[in-house]
Amino acid sequence: MIFHEYLTTRKTIEQLVNIAKEHGFNWNEDQVKLYCLLDPFIYETELGQWAVKVDDRRQTILGAIEKALEKRPMTKIDPNIIEQLPNDMIVPHHEVIEVAVSTGRYESPRENIIRVKRK
Structure with missing residues (x-):
């Protein structure tokens, strides 16, 4: 929200x-x-x-991103990352993208995609 x-x-x-x-x-x-x-x-x-509680929320989202990307270089936010979040946590796509991009390790080439940043 x-x-x-x-x-x-x-x-x-x-x-x-x-x-x-x-x-x-x-x-x-x-x-x-x-x-x-x-x-x-x-x-x-x-x-x-x-x-x-910014840090807890950010860490939870980042953990979901990392888990969804464990065995692949690219993943969809919905459903792959959203499924990794707690059921009571509502996170808009733009927030997932913002958290991912802010780490410097990931990028979002499209609205529903997160991928490991290419060097």
Whole structure:
């Protein structure tokens, strides 16, 4: 969902409502809070702000990519990488691509493909 990329820095619920509206979601504060409570990777800080466990999520996605690419130079994001993720984890394709490319070891020649970077 859209919040993960924004929650690498803490945000108030009001800021999240504005982010949701910028992305075309007409959610009120209660709806945004419910979404955040249901997402296992988003947590509320002691100050009432919201953040995401970035490192755990990134490592989980990277582990799924590596497992899907164990015996081949190229793989599809859906289903090969998505199947490696925990059932309760929702990850958009663009996030898988972003994590893969950020390592410098992988590239994405097409929207649904991750491959080992050619030298």
